Amino acid sequence: MNLPAPRQAASLPTAALAASGQRVIDIEVAAIAALRARIDGAFSRACELMLACQGRVVVSGIGKSGHIARKIAATLASTGTPAFFVHPAEASHGDLGMITADDVVLALSNSGETDELLTILPVVKRKSVPLIALTGNERSSLARLADVHLDVAVSEEACPLGLAPTASTTAALVMGDALAIALLEARGFTSDDFAASHPAGQLGRRLLVRISDVMHVGEEIPRVLPQASVTDALMEISRKKLGMTAIAQADGRLVGVFTDGDLRRTLDDASVDLRATPVTALMTPNPRTITADKLAIEAAQMMEAHKISALPVVDAVGAMVGALNFHDLLRARVI
Numbered sequence: 001m002n003l004p005a006p007r008q009a010a011s012l013p014t015a016a017l018a019a020s021g022q023r024v025i026d027i028e029v030a031a032i033a034a035l036r037a038r039i040d041g042a043f044s045r046a047c048e049l050m051l052a053c054q055g056r057v058v059v060s061g062i063g064k065s066g067h068i069a070r071k072i073a074a075t076l077a078s079t080g081t082p083a084f085f086v087h088p089a090e091a092s093h094g095d096l097g098m099i100t101a102d103d104v105v106l107a108l109s110n111s112g113e114t115d116e117l118l119t120i121l122p123v124v125k126r127k128s129v130p131l132i133a134l135t136g137n138e139r140s141s142l143a144r145l146a147d148v149h150l151d152v153a154v155s156e157e158a159c160p161l162g163l164a165p166t167a168s169t170t171a172a173l174v175m176g177d178a179l180a181i182a183l184l185e186a187r188g189f190t191s192d193d194f195a196a197s198h199p200a201g202q203l204g205r206r207l208l209v210r211i212s213d214v215m216h217v218g219e220e221i222p223r224v225l226p227q228a229s230v231t232d233a234l235m236e237i238s239r240k241k242l243g244m245t246a247i248a249q250a251d252g253r254l255v256g257v258f259t260d261g262d263l264r265r266t267l268d269d270a271s272v273d274l275r276a277t278p279v280t281a282l283m284t285p286n287p288r289t290i291t292a293d294k295l296a297i298e299a300a301q302m303m304e305a306h307k308i309s310a311l312p313v314v315d316a317v318g319a320m321v322g323a324l325n326f327h328d329l330l331r332a333r334v335i
């Protein structure tokens with residue numbers, strides 16, 4: 001069998017390629033800007049329907065609209081609005097059983113005439129399930145059947161052929177984000193709520209991991225008494241391997257810290273007798289500290305802001321309860 005020869009790619013100068021990319025962005029920015037005037041009473045009614053929903057928001061669409069629908073469902077679910085995606089073709093072959101009278105359906109179709117969606121709408125309406133439609137055609141069948149229609153029409157696609165959904169899918173995605181965030185704020189959804197649904201990955205670690213989860217405690221805490229010599233402090237730094245030692249009273253109250261940096265500056269001063277000089281003479285008094293209940297990411301931000309690599313952890317009265325350094329945060333994958 002003879003196969004057709006592959007088509008040679010057109011050669012465009014670098015400037016033309018850049019201009020093409022910029023044109024796409026300009027068209028899509030204009031499409032998004034046009035949505036602002038459409039955040040009106042219909043948008044508010046859509047939000048109210050979803051806020052009143054006792055079940056889940058069922059998001060549906062096919063083709064490129066289906067990809068956007070999946071993303072909107074995921075965004076809703078992760079920001080406090082229970083939601084899931086149903087493929088309209090699969091829905092007509094049994095998956096309609098996933099939709100209950102307690103749900104709200106959010107249907108996406110740029111034309112508003114997608115056969116697979118229109119096929120399942122009579123069943124949705126028979127169940128008295130509220131229907132919100134995102135379309136680019138307010139006169140379409142889907143728009144007319146919806147309880148609330150959100151207009152996501154665009155003046156042109158970024159595709160010069162006017163065929164590939166580009167600006168239209170961007171507009172639908174942005175409208176979905178607007179719904180999700182409006183609902184998030186209406187529910188009073190917090191970062192702790194967000195973390196509860198994102199326990200894995202960096203987002204979860206940044207929002208869930210606390211100092212108490214990563215700090216060194218007990219015998220692992222580097223500390224010496226105020227009467228200790230610089231040599232004693234050096235030995236403690238070497239043993240505990242955190243790049244510093246705390247200087248604390250017998251009752252645990254923090255007096256100061258002596259770090260690798262302090263040690264380097266001490267070694268540069270030939271007049272310092274390491275064995276005879278008390279560490280309090282060379283320590284950093286009133287050092288930066290953190291409490292065990294803080295988020296680990298707050299320790300990372302403090303270290304970066306003040307260019308330090310380790311922190312003593314203290315309780316409400318300033319007594320040492322732990323210590324951590326930058327490597328502990330790296331191991332916990334907080335940063």
